[in-house]
Amino acid sequence: MESIKVNVLSKGAEAILLLKLWYGMLVVEKIRISKRYRNPHLDVMLRRARTILEARLLHEAKLLGIPVPALIDIDIRRNSLTMEYIPGKRLRDSLERFDKDFIECLFRNIGENVGILHSNGIVHGDLTTSNMILTETGNVYLIDFGLGGHTWDLEDMGTDIHLMLRALESTHTDIADLCFKAFINGYKKIMKDKTGEVLRKVKEIRSRGRYVAVEVRKSWRYY
Amino acid sequence: MSTIVLGIESTAHTFGVGIAADDKILANVNEIYIPRYGGLLPREAARHHLVKATRAIKNGLVRSNVRLEDVDAIAVSLGPGLGPCLRVGAMIARFLAVYFDKPLVPVNHAVAHVEIAIMATGTKDPLFVYVSGGNTMIVAYSKGRYRVFGETLDMPLGNFLDSFAREIGLPQPGVPRVEELASKGERLVELPYVVKGQDMSFSGLLTAALRELKKGVRLEDLCLSVIEYSYAMLAEVTERALAHTRKKELVLAGGVARSRRLQDIMRMVAEEHGAAFYVVPDEYAGDNGAMIAWTGLLAYKHGVSISPKESFIRQRWRMDEVEIPWRA
Incomplete structure (x- = not known):
């Protein structure tokens, strides 16, 4: 790989992202870093499995027309993926500054895209606003498929939705309702009648949490 | 005159009495029910609490x-906790409040673990990893409440390790004994590693570990694997929450906080993200009366109280339902 300039773009919990120039094109190399706290054998196993899985899921999502970074290269020995650089901001940091209509529109769109993934047997595995990039043109790119998977299991789809809702409740408390309703509207457009089944599963997953009050919680009125 | 609050804890195996005054703990007396064999029987624990209450x-x-x-x-x-146990503490507290004409202050057990941790470690705005026999959650304060940034989807980590210990014939408490065997382990056995976003699941890990045991895997190796898999899952979720919330302090709280291996792991996690690391001192790590007194004191000073008639126990009272006026 011909790389002229290398910058550390960010250091996440799991991987380090390098911004590189690749034959004149800006790319991101995601290297899964070794964790000192993990048993070395477990560490190697996890990093390799996730790198391969993420490459597959990115490629498949791209074929489905979901806005994800295009996969360029995979290097198994370095546990690294090289993908297209998406200029924009993390949705987590920019969300609160927009007006209600725009936020609704964004989340309807995100809901649709997640619906397309689910209806094709793919789950993201870590749907939070930290894993979404908002571009200048108003597109939301989904990134970080490292915890995703191939599945037709209602449980996994429900977990995706549950994670989205939980991320909204804990990080965007004031607009969580608005965002989640719009998300479900978009999701319904693709998943149709199946939406009800998935949402029932979400409810079940949440009630399984050890100490969920028996009374229906305020935030559960979507069901 | 300083404000004095007497707190009563009886959510599970511990009947605890604590007395807190303004900025210090005056007493922390705890009677712990240890079953002769098997797991905790709520009814037996409740009887134990009744017998020990007066003396405590x-x-x-x-x-x-x-x-x-x-x-x-x-x-x-x-709450949250086991009904029969909770009822003993609630009954005694209601009686004391009515008989001596004192206000009754409701305290959420999980919030109390967090508050005593803040007090004992001298932290300001930390991320908590709260792991005990009944809870596994990662929480931090945000906008009036403690919010959950990750938790178990089924069994708590402490319960998982205790159940595993019981199945392989170790007496309670199981965690230190499993860790001791693990230190003699050499080979890692492949088990399911279940992290879903910010949440963990331990029940599949337990089933798989017991299946491996039947296949005749060396016990030390199995203990090593169980410890390494479960702690690595918790560490990963903690790391995500730390990166997400950008808190600069990490506090390990709850009964399992006593584990040296878990402490080492969490210290490394904190270091990687430039956060200072704290462990709750042993006396406040497990369930105790002092934490209820201390949190009751904070709540009482901010006008929180409940009429004894309405002081129902809440077995499934989530900590993110509780408003925290003293941090606002």
């Missing part, structure tokens, strides 16, 4: 040199 309260008062008449309020943990 008397000891607390004597140690702190406080008379019940001098106490400003009675605090009690109304």
Whole structure:
């Protein structure tokens, strides 16, 4: 790989992202870093499995027309993926500054895209606003498929939705309702009648949490 | 005159009495029910609490040199926990409040673990990893409440390790004994590693580990694998929450916080993200009366109280339902 300039773009919990120039094109190399706290054998196993899985899921999502970074290269020995650089901001940091209509529109769109993934047997595995990039043109790119998977299991789809809702409740408390309703509207457009089944599963997953009050919680009125 | 609060804890295996005054803990007396074999039977634990209650309260008062008449309020943990156990504490607290005409202050057990951790470690705005026999959650304060940034989807980590210990024939408490065997382990056995976003699941890990045991895997190796898999899952989720919330302090709280291996792991996680690391001191790590008294004191000073008639126990009272006026 011909790389002229290398910058550390960010250091996440799991991987380090390098911004590189690749034959004149800006790319991101995601290297899964070794964790000192993990048993070395477990560490190697996890990093390799996730790198391969993420490459597959990115490629498949791209074929489905979901806005994800295009996969360029995979290097198994370095546990690294090289993908297209998406200029924009993390949705987590920019969300609160927009007006209600725009936020609704964004989340309807995100809901649709997640619906397309689910209806094709793919789950993201870590749907939070930290894993979404908002571009200048108003597109939301989904990134970080490292915890995703191939599945037709209602449980996994429900977990995706549950994670989205939980991320909204804990990080965007004031607009969580608005965002989640719009998300479900978009999701319904693709998943149709199946939406009800998935949402029932979400409810079940949440009630399984050890100490969920028996009374229906305020935030559960979507069901 | 300082404000004095007497707190009663009885959510599970511990009947605890604590007395807190303004900025210090005056007494922390705890009676722990240990089953002769098998797991905790709620009814048996409740009976234990009833038998030990009077002595514990008397000891607390004597140690702190406080008379019940001098106490400003009675605090009690109304949940989450086991019904029969909770009822004992609630009954005694209601009686004391009515008989001595003191305000009754409801305390959420999980919030109390977090508050005593803040007090004991001297932190300001940390991320908590709260792991015990009944809870596994990662929480931080945000906008009036403690919010959950990750938790178990089924069994708590402490319960998982205790159940595993029991199945392989180790006495309770299981965690230190499993860790001891793990230190002699050499080879890692492949088990399911289940992290879903910010949440973990341990029940599949337990099933798989017991299946491996039947296949005749060396016990030490199995213990090593169980410890390494479960702690790595918790560490990963903690790391995500730390990166997400950008908190600069990490506090390990709850009964499993006593584990040296888990402490080492969490210290490394904190270091990687430039956060200072704290462990709750042993006396406040497990369930205890002092944490209820202390949290009751904070709540009482901010006008929180409940009429004894309405002081129902809440077995599934989530900590993110509780408003925290003293941090606002």
